[in-house]
Amino acid sequence: MTTSNGPLANPESPLLEVSGLTVDYPRKGFGKEVFHAVQDANLWIGHGETLGLVGESGSGKTTIGRAILGLAPVSRGSIRFDGQDISHASRRKRQQLSSDLQVVFQDPYTSLNPSMTVGDILAEPIGIAGGSRNAARSRVAGLLEQVGLPRDAIDRLPREFSGGQRQRVAIARALALRPKLIVCDEPVSALDLSTQARILDLLLTIQLDTGVSYLFVSHDLDVVRHISHRVAVIYRGELVEQGEAEQVTQDPKHPYTQRLLLASPVSDPVRQAERRNARKAHASKS
Numbered sequence: 001m002t003t004s005n006g007p008l009a010n011p012e013s014p015l016l017e018v019s020g021l022t023v024d025y026p027r028k029g030f031g032k033e034v035f036h037a038v039q040d041a042n043l044w045i046g047h048g049e050t051l052g053l054v055g056e057s058g059s060g061k062t063t064i065g066r067a068i069l070g071l072a073p074v075s076r077g078s079i080r081f082d083g084q085d086i087s088h089a090s091r092r093k094r095q096q097l098s099s100d101l102q103v104v105f106q107d108p109y110t111s112l113n114p115s116m117t118v119g120d121i122l123a124e125p126i127g128i129a130g131g132s133r134n135a136a137r138s139r140v141a142g143l144l145e146q147v148g149l150p151r152d153a154i155d156r157l158p159r160e161f162s163g164g165q166r167q168r169v170a171i172a173r174a175l176a177l178r179p180k181l182i183v184c185d186e187p188v189s190a191l192d193l194s195t196q197a198r199i200l201d202l203l204l205t206i207q208l209d210t211g212v213s214y215l216f217v218s219h220d221l222d223v224v225r226h227i228s229h230r231v232a233v234i235y236r237g238e239l240v241e242q243g244e245a246e247q248v249t250q251d252p253k254h255p256y257t258q259r260l261l262l263a264s265p266v267s268d269p270v271r272q273a274e275r276r277n278a279r280k281a282h283a284s285k286s
């Protein structure tokens, strides 16, 4: 697996800036009471940069991604994207933004329309954005090549492909309009380890070629370490630690990140042994 080594971001002019973001949902059975799925979150993503967002199930990772995409309500705070405040963007504005802001979901089996050919899946966003059939056809051929799928995929249905290949289709669809940012929500969690590595390598290559930025959401610190320039750690709706990927994943400061690191599975036997020793040391301290 390649380690990410793209350009360093400029924090003075980030592509995305999330400030004081709070997302509230009703507490079922508690009248008008709400709970904070995300509370007072601050983060930014530079041009051509990957921010890994890591935390355990239910910690609020997906909610941050959904708020950025306009799919979760912003109760307080702001989201600025490419110089504009998009916290409460209208549906029309969101449609305009969709060429710059895209998503790849976790499950490649449910995220693609099973009755559409891969060619139609990839051409759809281009058509919606007003592109001609000819433009769509040549763009689709380029996209298939970019994500390492054969040319004849164009006439085939998603069910004819493996999970990893379907995720390549989903990535190609996200790339169709040349976005500036892709929210990748657990894009490799449903895949086996070697397929995970190939998809992560593909995402890195695409970033180097196109300069796209990623918000990479995952529960797996090891996966996040490989793809991210910086990492933010979320615990019970609050960001508890942020920093350079190497620092956060090798020498975490917050006790929650330390626990996450010890719990994360690793395939390398040498690192497995290091982890076992670290766990023993951690247990003897507590």
Ligand SMILES: Nc1ncnc2c1ncn2[C@@H]1O[C@H](COP(=O)(O)OP(=O)(O)OP(=O)(O)O)[C@@H](O)[C@H]1O
Binding pocket: 025, 026, 037, 055, 056, 057, 058, 059, 060, 061, 062, 063, 064, 219
């Ligand atoms: N639409 C919703 N209505 C009510 N509660 C929600 C909604 N979406 C998410 N939540 C709650 O918000 C909290 C954060 O959920 P979120 O999906 O962001 O977590 P996550 O870290 O992405 O977890 P996972 O990895 O399991 O997807 C959870 O308690 C979840 O049940």
